[in-house]
Amino acid sequence: MSAVRVLLVDDHAVMRAGFRMILESQEGIVVVGEAATGIEAVTAAARLSPDVICMDVQMPDMDGLEATRRIVADPAVAASVVIVTTFDRDDYLFQALAAGASGFLLKNAGPEELIAAVRVAAAGDALLAPAVTRRVIERFAAGATPPEPAAAPAPPPIDLTEREAEVLRLLAQARSNAEIAQELYIGEATVKTHVSNVLQKLGARDRVAAVVFAHRHGLA
Template sequence: MSAPIRVLLVDDHAVMRAGFRMILESAGDIVVVGEAATGVEAVAAASTLRPDVISMDVQMPAMDGLEATRRIVADTGIESAVVVVTTFDRDDYLFDALAAGASGFLLKNAGPEELIAAVRVAAAGDALLAPEVTRRVIARFATPPASLPDPPRERARPAVDLTEREAEVLRLVAQAMSNAEIAQRLYIGEATVKTHVSNVLQKLGARDRVAAVVYAHRHGLA
């Protein structure tokens, strides 16, 4: 049996943390190893506890969740994936969170199963966006500025040398599929999918799956 996913909950409302703890620990494969009420506490707890995933609120006293995410991601000694979970469906929060290095963005009105899924996806090294915001991310990063001419049709092809299988995996990543779902679709092992995804990110020079999705839409691979 694999080790449980270790989670740090960061939110300035104790009731919210208690609710998240109850939801996550009901999954059976997730354990909450710590809580923090401010960004400052989050950075310290992340360094001490080294959780697999951090559920990060945005609006908090002392230091907000976006700055805490930047500091945690910048610390090479911390390998935790950060999922920003906020009440506010704001573009500035969304794009600042992604720029800070967050692995996911989820709204607090998500159902319990979505929160559990987000933690599992982040722990597996994948990126996750709430369905409500995925289209906005694509529109923001994949659409060329209106002042620029449309690229020639031949330029729409990938600018990097992806194998046929890698291009196929990228198309499925762009459909928001997890590694497990891709493995099931292609009848290959999940470890093989992780290798393909890693190779794709390296060839694209993409930091994460979100950047790969943008690339796929920009080049007509989605």
Template structure:
């Protein structure tokens, strides 16, 4: 059996943390390894405990969840996927969270199964945005002016390369350096700015349809591990931090 998903809960309300703990640990394959009541504690706990997933509130004393997310995402040794869990369905929180390095966005009115699923999906490296949230991301960024990067795409640092041992500013294997890449230049329907193999482009199209790795594997009749490799290669070539950025890229370039 695989090891349980290690989760850090960050919320300034103890009752909320207790409720999340009860829900997540009822799943059987998830264990809560720590709790934090503010962003300062979250950064310290993330460094000490090295969780797989962090459920992060936004509005907290001392340091909010967005700043804590930025600091955790900047930690080269961190492997944690940050899922922002908030009461407030606000666009500024959504886009600021993605820009800070969050892997997903979930509202606190979500049901228990949605929370459990969110943690599992984030731990697997899959996208974690509801369809309506994805549409809002695409509406804001897909038709951005030429030269404007998609959320999660940084011309200075291939953020998504961190998990694959690519140092900031280095040239990812098989791709081009961020300085040579202009993700926002081609308009919708134009040829991609980077070269993807036929299979990688096919996987990207399915990712843009909000399919998980398991669903893509079933659709293409290949192994889930193979899908994960293709997704990793696509993110690396795009210089994208996560699947959200890849979805935006696909819509910008007529691949969705």
């Protein structure tokens, strides 16, 4: 299998060097480039074709949230973006999800969490820090909603099968594939198929987008 290609975006060179050391210590991960600003990130993403972009938020010239919007909107770039930030702020979290990020991780996370986030994003799934996941669910349960993206959300789908609706409900509870398989008494491969079908029918980029969609439209 080809190595996961990673682009590191952070305005602190020491932070980029630390991330590079952690990621390149792992077999199957290679750092293909670095950027210090959002503008550099957008350019590097188009030029280097990374699989995963680890994106800081607060940077000069253009912040990581705007850079994420532009990268996700570019049909020529297939990279998944994982926000890696010092700031545990709800506004950053929900703006990142609305921008199309596939993960949200705090910089005080352990090396193993950074590695896991890169591998999960490269596989087309999404990852939120555990504390962040709980907060997202609590906010939704309390009736809060993330900031709306520029375009209005699509109308709720009407063609989910009963099993797909069950899978979506469990996704909205931040369940992993293994946990969904155990809950529904089916194999993980079957869960992956259902998740793929759900994402396609929702027009969702990844699991995080599906969770946001489910809570917005009362499908959770």
